[in-house]
Amino acid sequence: MSRWRAVNARASPISLRRRCEPAPEPIRQHAVEAAIQRRTSPMRLAVLILSLALAAHGAPAGAQVPGNDLPDIGNPASTTLSISEEYRIGLAILRELRQAGRIVEDPEVNEYLQSLGLRLASEAHEGGYRFTFFAVKDGAINAFALPGGFIGVHAGLVTATRSEGELAGVLAHEIAHVTQRHIARSLQQAGRSNLAAAAAILAAVLIGATTGMPGDAMMGTISAAQGLAAQQQINFTRANETEADRVGVGVLAAAGFDPQAMPDFFQTMQQRAGSTGRNIPELLRTHPVTTERIAETRDRASRMAAEPRADSASYGLIRKRLHLQSLPPETRFRELYAGAASADRPASDADVYGRALALARAGDFEPAIGLLTGLRDRRPELTLYHAALGQVQLEAGRITAARATLERALRLFPRSVPVTMRYAETLLRTGDAKRAHTVLLDLFNNVPPTPEQARFTAVAANAAGDVADAYYYLSEYHVMNGDxxxxxDQLRMAQAVPGINSVQRERFDARIRELQEYLPKGRRAREVPGTATREPEGTARR
Structure with missing residues (x-):
């Protein structure tokens, strides 16, 4: 089985599994899932992070790491992770999480989080980081920052917040951990003798935060690495948390949110933990909050001038969307949100949206279409309504209506990522793979693509019979994931496709030459993830 087929066997968030085959021969899905599980075991992730941390501290630019030999780590007292080294480590961890199926691959959710996150990051006045915000498939109330500007927020945290300001407060806090370089500084402070244990502890903490490892198992891994003393060196210290609060609350206010939302959410989490401490949210385990810390943050927020704005309409809709996605298949979706309205409180638009999506999950498409049509007609400026209506019409088999809905939406919102993705799915259902490939290519070339966009473009290209281009787009998927x-490998497969024209061959050759420049000498065939000396600038345009 080629790597192209293996990657595309993953379940697509836009329900392509039974609608278009990404490869001409059957895929052994269970074999792919087993391979993914092998790739992403906690031990493998721990080893990965450990090797990356060691390599980042000791390997000179372009240094080779033959076999499993570790490089001389040098003297960390006089060096620290560069931003590009941080980026490679964070990207490698994110790739592992994505391959494990832990990332929410939903274009609506991704667009919202990235938009909100970049709005906040722009106020941090730190231009060295390329921030990426993503949701994790986990009901725990937690968030985390990876090296290099990758910030993950658990679905459970989004649904637990009571306002957009509270969600923004958590993101602002994590942004501050990145811009203040707390992870890099912690590794540096660990010193040469403790660097390996410190990196292993970091791996254990991240595994616990992102894969649901039980607390006792995570602590066992930490203890095996070195013990409590080293754990205290790598964990975010109280000084780190105070600094992240100070910087984060300023970012929150500058972005137009109520700065009190940050201490409000921390206080809610503290109250939820209760006096016994048995129900401590994961956020408090990884970011300990004290009454003193809440008071300090509240006092700092009270001295900031801000004119808070109301929550965006998208915030409530995304909360409902993530809540629905987190529910098990046996949920009684027909009854969900049915009682949201009362005599004293009419149903909000978010309630109606959630109700419509729940009905669609239950197979009651006609009432769902009616609710979404009403929302779209009342608030036509919201892309979420257009995309959801087109998606539900497609699920209902009303393909002509879905196509008309989404074509209208694209006229209103050219190159909207969610709308274009839903439209392309509809085109594939109608057998118009060429058109699907065309619209996705236009999006790919004009809007910074996500890995899932690149993968879906490869699916459409393959369905359209453009096999060489399918390999090309999948190569860009791997570039974005740092592999x-x-x-x-994918580009060489593209070169080998019979009948490619001279323009395609030159494009593939040029991209191969470009990517090879980023690999250390001697590693042209295969590379330990994350050890490239620099990152390609974005993705290639066709």
Missing amino acids: LPLAL
């Missing part, structure tokens, strides 16, 4: 050797 340059696998990207090169």
